[in-house]
Every structure is written in C-alpha cells, then in structure tokens.
Amino acid sequence: EISCSLVGSEMCIRDRPYVVQSIKYDIYDPKIASLLKQDSARSLLKEGMYLDVNVLDADRQRITNKLLRNGYYKFNKDYIGYTADTVRNTYNVDLTQHLQMYKAHANDSARAHRQYWINKINFITDYDVLQSSALSSVDINDSVHYKGYPIYYKDKLYLRPKVLTDNLRFASGDLFNERDVQQTYSSFGRLSALKYTNIRFIETQVGDSTMLDCYVMLTKSKHKSVSFEVEGTNSAGDLGAAASVSFQNRNLFRGSETFMIKFRGAYEVISGLQAGYSNNNYTEYGVETSINFPNFLFPFISSDFKRKIRATTEFGLQYNYQLRPEFLRTMASANWSYKWTQRQKIQHRIDLINIAFLYLPRISERFKEDYINKGQNHIFQYNYQDRLIINMGYSYNYNSVGGSIINNTIASNSYSIRFNFESAGNVMYALSKAANIRKNSNGEYAILGIPYAQYLKGEFDFAKNIRIDYRNSFAFHAGVGIAVPYGNAKTIPFEKQYFSGGANSVRGWSVRDLGPGSFAGNGNLLDQSGDIKLDASIEYRSKLFWKFQGAVFIDAGNIWTIRSYANQPGGVFKFDRFYKQIAVAYGLGLRLDLDFFILRFDGGMKAVNPAYETRKEHFPIIHPKFSRDFAFHFAVGYPF
Numbered sequence: 001e002i003s004c005s006l007v008g009s010e011m012c013i014r015d016r017p018y019v020v021q022s023i024k025y026d027i028y029d030p031k032i033a034s035l036l037k038q039d040s041a042r043s044l045l046k047e048g049m050y051l052d053v054n055v056l057d058a059d060r061q062r063i064t065n066k067l068l069r070n071g072y073y074k075f076n077k078d079y080i081g082y083t084a085d086t087v088r089n090t091y092n093v094d095l096t097q098h099l100q101m102y103k104a105h106a107n108d109s110a111r112a113h114r115q116y117w118i119n120k121i122n123f124i125t126d127y128d129v130l131q132s133s134a135l136s137s138v139d140i141n142d143s144v145h146y147k148g149y150p151i152y153y154k155d156k157l158y159l160r161p162k163v164l165t166d167n168l169r170f171a172s173g174d175l176f177n178e179r180d181v182q183q184t185y186s187s188f189g190r191l192s193a194l195k196y197t198n199i200r201f202i203e204t205q206v207g208d209s210t211m212l213d214c215y216v217m218l219t220k221s222k223h224k225s226v227s228f229e230v231e232g233t234n235s236a237g238d239l240g241a242a243a244s245v246s247f248q249n250r251n252l253f254r255g256s257e258t259f260m261i262k263f264r265g266a267y268e269v270i271s272g273l274q275a276g277y278s279n280n281n282y283t284e285y286g287v288e289t290s291i292n293f294p295n296f297l298f299p300f301i302s303s304d305f306k307r308k309i310r311a312t313t314e315f316g317l318q319y320n321y322q323l324r325p326e327f328l329r330t331m332a333s334a335n336w337s338y339k340w341t342q343r344q345k346i347q348h349r350i351d352l353i354n355i356a357f358l359y360l361p362r363i364s365e366r367f368k369e370d371y372i373n374k375g376q377n378h379i380f381q382y383n384y385q386d387r388l389i390i391n392m393g394y395s396y397n398y399n400s401v402g403g404s405i406i407n408n409t410i411a412s413n414s415y416s417i418r419f420n421f422e423s424a425g426n427v428m429y430a431l432s433k434a435a436n437i438r439k440n441s442n443g444e445y446a447i448l449g450i451p452y453a454q455y456l457k458g459e460f461d462f463a464k465n466i467r468i469d470y471r472n473s474f475a476f477h478a479g480v481g482i483a484v485p486y487g488n489a490k491t492i493p494f495e496k497q498y499f500s501g502g503a504n505s506v507r508g509w510s511v512r513d514l515g516p517g518s519f520a521g522n523g524n525l526l527d528q529s530g531d532i533k534l535d536a537s538i539e540y541r542s543k544l545f546w547k548f549q550g551a552v553f554i555d556a557g558n559i560w561t562i563r564s565y566a567n568q569p570g571g572v573f574k575f576d577r578f579y580k581q582i583a584v585a586y587g588l589g590l591r592l593d594l595d596f597f598i599l600r601f602d603g604g605m606k607a608v609n610p611a612y613e614t615r616k617e618h619f620p621i622i623h624p625k626f627s628r629d630f631a632f633h634f635a636v637g638y639p640f
Contacts, residue, residue, distance in 0.1 A: 018051040018084070021092035027099045029112055032067065039066050051093050056082055059097075068178035071115030073201065073212060074102065079113070116176040119204060119211035123164050126154035127217035129196055138217075148172070158220060159193060163255045166295070166307060167191070168216075176201075176212060187310065188218070190294050191256035195221035223251045240268025240282065252291065261289040270325060277325035277364055284323070290316035296338065311340035311348075326367040327384065330359045344402035349395045351422070356389040356495075357450070371524075379529065379565065382491040388452040389493055393422030415464040425454030429487045445488050453493050457483040463640040471543040477640035479535040484562060498533035498559045500583075503633035504640070505535060506555040507604030508585025510631050515559040516571030517581045520611035530559030532573050534582065537640065539589075551589035553602070558583050558610060584608035585631075586621070591638075602633040 023045050027033040044059040060077040067075045079102070085094040101110035124138055131138075140152045146161035167187040170180040181199055188197040196219035201212040229244045246262035268282040296309040313336075320331045333356040339349045363372070363384060371380045396419045432445035444451040459481040466474045483492045501509030513521060516530035535557035544550050558581055560573035570581075587604035606629040607621035616622070620629045 016091055018086065018091050018093045020045070020047055020049050020051055020095050021087065022094045023047060024094070024096045026096055028101070029099060031115075032072075032099060032113065035066060035070055036063060039063075045095065045097070051084060051095070065178070067113075068176075070177070071117065071175040072113055073116040073176045073203075075113055114210045116203070116210050116212050118170055118172055118174045118176060119206060119213050121149055121168070121170075121172055121214045121216065123149060123151040124153075124215060124217045125151065125157060125159065125164075125220070127196075127198065127219050129198070129219055158223075158251060158254060159191075159218075159256065160254045163191070164216070166303070170214075184216075188216075190310075190312065192258045192292075192294070193221055193223060193251035193256035195219045221250060224249050240266060242266035242284075256294045258292040259290075261287070263287050277366055279325050282322075282324050284321065286318070286320040288316065288318040290314055309340065311338045313338055326364050327360055328362040330361070332357045332359075345399055347397040351391070351393040354389075354391050354393070358387045358389075358493075360384060360386060379491055379494070379527070379567070382489075383494040386450050387493060388447060388450045389424055389495075390428055390452060391422050391424035393420065393457075395420040413465060413467050415462070418459070418461040420457075420459040422457050423455075425452050425488055428452050429454055432488075452488060453485075453496075454488040455483055455485045455492055455496065457481070457492075457496060461640075473541050475537075475539045475541060475638075475640065477535070477537040477539075479533070481533040483531045485531070490563070492531055494529070497529040498531065499529055500533065500535075500557060500559045501631075503600070503602060503635035506557045506583050506585050507553065507587055507602050507633055507639075508555065508606040508629065508631055509583070509604075513631075514557075514583055515581075515610075516568055517558065517560050517573070517578070518570035518610045518613075519568050527567055530571065531562040532560040534558060539639075541591075547593045547595075549591040549593055551591065551602075553587055553589060553604075554607075555585045555587075555604065556582055581610040582608070583610050584621075598637055600633075600635045600637065600639070602635070602639075604631050604633070605629050 025033070025036075027036060039062075042062060044055050044062065049055065057077075060080040063080055064075060064077040079100045081098045081100060083096045083098065085096075086092070087094070102113045103110050124140070126140070127138060138152075141154050142157075143150055143152045144157065144161065145151070147165060149161070149165055151157065151161055151164065167184065169183040169187060170177060174180070184199060185197055188194060198217040198219075200215045200217060202215070204211050204213055225248050227246050227248075229246075231242045232239070242264065243266075244262055244264035246260060249259045250256065252259040264284075264286045266282075266284040270280045270282050291314070293313040295313065296306045296311040297313040298306075316333075316335045316337075318331075318333045322329045322331075333354065335351060335354040337349060337351045337354075339347070341347050372384055396417070398417045399414065400416065401414045428447065429445065432447075437445050440446050440449075440451060442451070446452070459479070461477075461479040463475065463477045466476075468474065481498055483496055483498070485492050499512040500506055501514035502511030505511075506514055512528055515528060519528070521528050535555075537553060537555045539551050539553040541549060541551045558578075560578060560581070561568055561571045562573060564572040584607040585604045586607050587602060589600060589602040591601070592599040605620075605624060605626075607619070609618060609620055609629075612618045
C-alpha cells in the first residue's frame with residue numbers, strides 16, 4: 001500500500017492514471033461540515049474519476065469561495081488537503097479530503113476557524129494611494145455622520161453621502177461575504193468621480209464575536225476636462241477640415257454624474273457639381289450634450305430595485321446644421337437609454353426612446369429636377385422630406401474574454417456575439433389609426449404635418465479568434481442584418497440603411513461602392529444602399545517584426561433591397577438568386593500595433609463581381625485588372 005499526502009498542487013502518482021475508488025471527508029468543524037454538505041452537489045470530486053491534481057485544486061477553490069461567502073474572512077485554500085491511499089497491486093485510490101486548523105503563523109497553536117461579522121463601516125473620501133497605507137497617515141480635516149456611517153474628508157465632501165451608502169453591498173451586522181465585497185468594488189468602480197477604491201478590514205473583538213471594522217477608502221478623480229480636436233477630411237476626393245471642442249464634468253451634481261457638451265464645425269469644398277448650384281461649399285455645425293447617471297432612473301421605482309439593476313442612465317440631445325449647394329438640412333434628436341454590464345463580459349443597452357427630427361427648409365431646384373421630381377428614385381423622394389423618427393431598441397454584446405483583452409487579438413482564443421434590434425413608429429401608427437387621422441398626399445400618417453418612419457430592424461454578428469501560437473492566429477466573422485419598412489413607410493430612412501464595401505466590409509470595393517445585388521452603381525451614394533446585408537470574412541494574422549503584423553484575408557458579402565426600385569436594377573433580394581450575387585474579395589494587410597491602438601493598411605482585390613454577367617468580368621480572380629479591381633483601405637483597429 002502506498003500513501004501520499006496531497007497538499008496544494010503536489011501529488012505522487014505513477015505514469016498510469018489512478019481512479020478514485022472512494023471519497024471520505026475529514027472535516028472536524030461541524031459548522032463548516034454543515035456548510036459544505038449544503039454545497040455537496042457542486043463538488044468536483046466523484047467516485048470513478050481519474051485522480052487529477054487540477055480537479056483537486058479546483059475543488060479546494062470551490063470550498064474556499066463557499067467559506068469566504070459565509071463569514072470565514074481569513075480562510076484560504078491551503079487549509080484544504082488530501083490523502084490518497086492506493087490499494088495494493090491496483091490503480092484504485094481511496095481519497096480523503098482534510099480540513100486543517102487555523103494558524104496565523106507557523107509557530108502559533110492551532111485553533112478552529114472563526115466566522116467574522118461586519119462591525120463599523122467608515123468612509124474616507126480623500127485617500128492618497130501614493131502615501132503610506134497606515135490609517136494614521138490619511139489626511140482628514142472634517143467628518144459627517146449619515147445614517148450611522150462616519151464619512152471623513154479633507155476640505156470638501158465631493159460626493160453626496162447617499163451616493164456612498166447606496167453603493168455599499170453589505171451593512172453593519174452582516175456576516176462577512178467576499179461576494180458582497182467584490183460587488184461593492186464593482187459598484188464604486190462605476191463612479192466616474194472616483195479614480196481608485198480600496199476596501200480595508202481590521203479585526204476587532206466585541207464580546208464573544210469576532211468583528212471586522214471596515215474602511216472604504218476612495219481616491220478622487222479629475223472631475224473637469226476640456227479637449228480640442230482637429231481633423232482633415234477627404235470625401236471621394238473633396239478635401240475639407242473639421243474641428244471640435246468638448247467639455248466634461250464627471251461629478252455634476254455631486255453624485256458622479258457625467259456631463260458632456262461638444263461643439264463641432266466642418267468645411268469642405270465640393271467638386272464635380274453641374275451648373276445650376278449657387279455655390280460649391282459644404283458647411284456643417286453641430287452641438288451635442290449628454291448626462292450620464294451611475295444608477296437606474298425611472299419614475300415610481302423603489303430604491304432597492306434601482307440598486308439591484310446596477311444600470312447607468314443616459315439622456316442626450318444633439319443638433320446638426322448642414323449647408324450644402326444641393327440643400328439645407330437640420331437634424332435634431334433626443335435619447336433616453338440604459339446600459340449595464342454582467343460579469344465583465346456581457347453588455348446590455350436599452351434605448352427606451354430616441355426621437356429624431358429631420359428638417360429641410362431649402363432644396364435646390366436643380367437638385368429637385370435631377371433627383372427628386374423624376375418619380376423614379378423613391379429613396380431620394382423619401383429621404384429629402386421632413387421626417388420624424390421615433391424608435392426604441394435593445395442591443396446585446398458578449399465577449400468571451402471580457403475586459404482582459406484590449407487590442408491584441410493574437411494573444412488568446414476568444415469569440416464575440418453582437419445582437420441588435422430596434423423598432424420605430426409602431427406606437428405612433430396605433431395612435432394614428434385609433435384617432436382616425438387623415439393621411440397626406442403620399443399616403444402617410446403625419447404628426448403636426450410631419451410624416452414619421454415605421455420599420456423593424458435586426459442585426460446579428462459573430463466573430464471568433466483561434467490562436468495557433470504566440471505569433472499566429474485565424475479570425476472568422478459573419479454578420480447578417482435586415483431592416484423592413486412597413487405600415488407608414490415604404491422605405492428605410494437613409495441613416496438606418498445598409499451599405500457594403502470599405503475597410504470593415506468586403507475590402508475589394510471602396511466604401512459604400514458595392515451593391516445592392518447585381519447593381520453596378522451610378523456614382524450616386526443613395527442608390528447604393530439596401531435593406532438586407534450579409535458579410536463573412538476569414539483572416540490569417542501573423543506577427544512579423546517589431547510592432548508590425550501581417551494578414552491575408554478573404555471577404556464575402558453584399559446588400560439587397562426588399563422592394564424592387566427602378567433606380568436600383570438587380571438590387572432586390574430573391575431566394576433563388578441572392579447567392580449568385582455574393583461578392584468575394586481577397587487581399588493582404590499590414591498592421592502597426594502601437595499597444596493602445598492599431599493602424600491598419602489593407603489592399604483588397606475583387607475575386608467575384610456580381611455587377612457583371614460575363615464569365616471574364618464576373619470572375620476577375622481569373623482575369624485580374626489592377627486599375628479596376630483593387631481597393632486600398634486605411635483604418636484604425638481590427639475589422640472584427
């Protein structure tokens with residue numbers, strides 16, 4: 001018979017795997033034994049399993065987590081050990097799990113593990129992480145008491161006391177629970193007014209109970225900032241410039257509310273216009289503002305429910321003024337949304353309501369004659385009228401590695417899932433029908449003379465990265481989207497339509513230059529839009545030298561319309577034909593990884609071009625022509 005003690009990750013076994021024949025528990029403490037019995041269904045130890053040190057260690061961690069959630073503040077997994085007795089001439093093992101007694105130091109006498117309760121909770125709001133960690137060294141000038149919680153500060157208390165207590169996930173008199181402590185860290189981490197949070201416990205004896213005095217030590221962030229940006233623009237060869245200035249306050253009402261206001265201006269010289277336009281300049285002015293609250297705001301909701309939701313609430317306003325030779329357009333919008341994160345991997349967003357108003361006080365007569373009055377381009381007719389868009393939506397984002405991956409997708413295996421759904425006009429349509437409102441000349445219901453959009457839109461996107469080794473990886477991507485106009489609309493608003501081609505799509509085509517369907521395009525941006533989009537890509541990535549990476553890629557996809565339009569021949573989606581209209585491209589990429597962002601240079605060649613029917617032109621991969629089939633792209637970040 002061979003007996004060996006298994007403590008930590010050490011174990012003595014032969015080359016042939018041992019099988020656990022029986023499992024016994026040597027738990028001297030009846031209270032701990034009772035807790036572990038309640039959690040026995042989660043045990044990783046099973047009779048008949050192979051004797052695997054990784055499984056044994058994982059079960060030690062499971063027990064440790066259980067006890068840390070039930071008051072055992074000083075417990076760690078080193079207090080759990082194993083003894084494995086092998087039966088003579090067999091590979092069967094009798095496994096015993098042991099609980100060792102507590103020792104603060106090696107020379108101390110052993111004693112039973114103690115449960116701890118939370119005693120007094122204190123807040124220190126001006127803790128300097130660069131100074132000594134001793135409490136006596138903390139610079140404090142004044143204090144207040146709020147609902148029994150002492151709050152210490154230096155010159156001015158920059159957060160309302162209620163904000164501090166509402167983000168606690170434990171209270172005086174509670175049994176110590178490590179999960180509550182981590183949730184408290186997470187709650188305070190969401191407050192933009194704070195830079196760091198440190199929760200410290202000090203042991204004290206009160207009567208017969210072992211208690212913990214808690215100090216929540218907070219470090220203030222920089223609350224106000226101003227930023228200025230200047231950029232050059234190039235829209236299909238038309239050069240321009242833009243500048244913006246923004247102001248941010250991360251603690252507007254002393255509740256860690258983030259207020260932002262941004263002003264932007266742009267100017268561009270437009271070339272290639274025909275006669276009949278008064279000028280050739282494009283000018284744009286815009287302002288946007290938002291305020292983000294670090295909690296869930298909604299009327300008639302209890303405080304307990306708001307704390308459980310752990311969502312942020314955002315209200316925003318935007319205004320944009322565009323003066324072009326063809327038209328003058330203003331856009332104003334307002335939104336109310338919620339965002340929250342689960343387990344650092346899942347992000348949710350609910351757009352409770354988003355109201356956008358498009359107003360065109362002036363349209364050039366030449367523009368009307370060329371594009372609107374001909375009666376064929378329904379997209380132009382629809383998108384160059386005053387329009388009201390009232391929509392709501394939900395989006396879901398999952399990343400398998402959460403916040404542990406920043407930019408370098410070669411570093412690990414990972415995958416992501418993105419889903420988005422939005423709906424517009426349904427409530428207004430129901431009210432219009434109920435009130436029996438008269439339709440306008442285009443057969444649309446209108447609110448105060450302004451017709452509103454009605455549609456459903458859904459998108460699904462999947463991406464996966466497979467690590468080959470520390471230098472090489474494969475990346476896959478597939479996405480589908482569909483937007484369906486109905487009821488009060490025959491067309492999707494321009495801002496909600498799909499486009500194909502460009503640095504993040506089928507890279508053999510320039511941005512917004514592919515489709516819909518087999519439509520070859522006529523140089524008009526609005527004519528190359530659609531209601532359905534399919535995208536798929538595969539990319540091989542490899543580290544080259546220094547900070548450079550290389551890539552080889554194949555892209556496929558296209559867009560289609562749901563309805564047939566005279567100005568988009570071949571663009572409608574048909575089940576018996578759409579797969580023949582999928583465009584394919586291939587190419588090479590060079591990336592410069594600067595750690596905090598990536599500069600990407602991609603060159604794509606057309607392989608299958610749905611705009612042509614003859615074999616020679618439909619398959620340019622067989623007869624490539626560089627001037628016709630090549631597209632160069634510059635972008636920041638990976639395409640997926």
